[in-house]
Amino acid sequence: MPDIPVWNKCDNLCVMCANEPAFVRAPSGRYLLKSQIKRFESYLSGFKAAYAKNADNCAALNLTGGEPALNPDFLKLLTYFRKRTPGRELTLLSNGRCFSAAVFAAAALKAGKAPFAVVVALHGSTAARHDSISRVPGSFSATLAGLRNICIHKSPGQTLEIRLVLHRRNVKDFENILLLLLREFSGFKGWRAVALHYELEGRALKNLKALALRLKTSAGAVNSCAALIRRFKEFRLYHFPLCLLKKELRPLAWITLPTEDRFYARKCGGCVLRASCVGLMARYSIRFGSGELRPLKTI
Numbered sequence: 001m002p003d004i005p006v007w008n009k010c011d012n013l014c015v016m017c018a019n020e021p022a023f024v025r026a027p028s029g030r031y032l033l034k035s036q037i038k039r040f041e042s043y044l045s046g047f048k049a050a051y052a053k054n055a056d057n058c059a060a061l062n063l064t065g066g067e068p069a070l071n072p073d074f075l076k077l078l079t080y081f082r083k084r085t086p087g088r089e090l091t092l093l094s095n096g097r098c099f100s101a102a103v104f105a106a107a108a109l110k111a112g113k114a115p116f117a118v119v120v121a122l123h124g125s126t127a128a129r130h131d132s133i134s135r136v137p138g139s140f141s142a143t144l145a146g147l148r149n150i151c152i153h154k155s156p157g158q159t160l161e162i163r164l165v166l167h168r169r170n171v172k173d174f175e176n177i178l179l180l181l182l183r184e185f186s187g188f189k190g191w192r193a194v195a196l197h198y199e200l201e202g203r204a205l206k207n208l209k210a211l212a213l214r215l216k217t218s219a220g221a222v223n224s225c226a227a228l229i230r231r232f233k234e235f236r237l238y239h240f241p242l243c244l245l246k247k248e249l250r251p252l253a254w255i256t257l258p259t260e261d262r263f264y265a266r267k268c269g270g271c272v273l274r275a276s277c278v279g280l281m282a283r284y285s286i287r288f289g290s291g292e293l294r295p296l297k298t299i
């Protein structure tokens, strides 16, 4: 199932947003209910080119943006996609702010049914840090309130994934973000945290100077928090080459990038972890090379 852009506008202006400026600036008419249904029905009848990303992925349907929840037809669309993909994993990527209204959170989770995952990024452990990255004052408290409401209103078969997207502007805050999550959400079930290295796309590429971070630095921050990470019920790592992670953290690493977005250096050929490793993000390898990688001879 493909990535479906549900809405192209967003009420955050995150410095590391992977969306292209042209996507954000375009008119939004094509994302309204009628057009969305027409496009998805054509996809279901075999027209794979209806969507640009992950059209061949059969595992899940990813609802993306912009901020999907800002679409005036959002609840109707969620109900429609759920009805047309029964039993399939439905994933919603959101900045979480609309979920700060309990009525909206309850309605969205009811419409998403199961299996349904809501994915929300948290950018810092304080309002000052988070809001300087989202570039919207008040977004930290709204996102935290949204995360709480998702935890309160979700049902069995529904998951909350809290993403910590690491770049130069927040990597030193990583430990404090983990402590905040443990403090605020340990009492809830059915959620996980994910740490990932940011992707070099869209606005993130434009802001490269402010964001640039080597994988060995973000992996170093993750490695130094291994004891804290063990306290989470579920924790995942995306976009980290296994050779940069402590041995005990490697089982938490997932390959979430499509083959065309991954790069393996020639030296990876002699590495015993090659088959289970994400390698480098292709764009990262172009910008920073593969000098950080250390092929392993034994596990």
Ligand code: SF4
Residues within 6 Å of the ligand: 241, 242, 243, 244, 264, 265, 267, 268, 271, 272, 273, 274, 275, 277, 278, 279, 280, 293, 294, 295, 296
């Ligand atoms: S050397 Fe290559 S294959 Fe081996 S762990 Fe590192 S990135 Fe992965």
